[in-house]
Amino acid sequence: AEKLASLHRGNIGRMLSDGENGRAAKAEQMAEDIANALVSGTEHDLLAATAPLIKDKPLFPESMERLQLLLRDTCLLKSNVNVQVPAREVCDKLRRKLSLKALMALCEMTAKYTEYWRRNANMALLVTALCAEMKETAGK
Incomplete structure (x- = not known):
């Protein structure tokens, strides 16, 4: 129950609608993989982390x-x-590697690419463009 609450950030409606398919857990893992690849990996690592989104x-x-x-x-x-965050380790990596300006630009970028979606x-083009722009914004 605690894991579900954390995945859905306490939103009971989302917990119930997610049901058995576990899309929230997949999305959470995908987001963490993308964030890790963004700060610790190469362009190839970022493309590999986002590749499942194409299919x-x-x-x-x-x-x-x-x-x-x-x-x-x-x-x-x-x-x-001082806040409690579910993915503290990933957030700490991002915090150490990226400026506040880059973090805010990346936040806006997720909304922009969701609109394209x-x-x-x-x-394939969407995910590739996202990766390229994210790497450029992160300065990597």
Whole structure:
């Protein structure tokens, strides 16, 4: 129950609607993998981390939402706000490697690419462009 509450950030409606398919857990793991590849990996690592999104189109917006939450939590930590965050280790990596300006730009980027997804963009092009822009913004 605690794991589900953490995955859904306490939203009971989402916990119930996620059901047995575990999409929230997949999206959370995807967001963490993307964040880790962004700060610790190469461009290839980032592309490899995002590759499952090309084949699983419905996972994209949930993963972007989770990534945005990770980035938001990291912004809070970077601003010395004392908060409890579910993925503290990942947030600490992001906090150490990226500036507040880069973190905020990456937050906005997740929303922008989710909008492209809503407009039915080609998934291979969408994911590739996302990776390129994320790496550029992160300064890697």
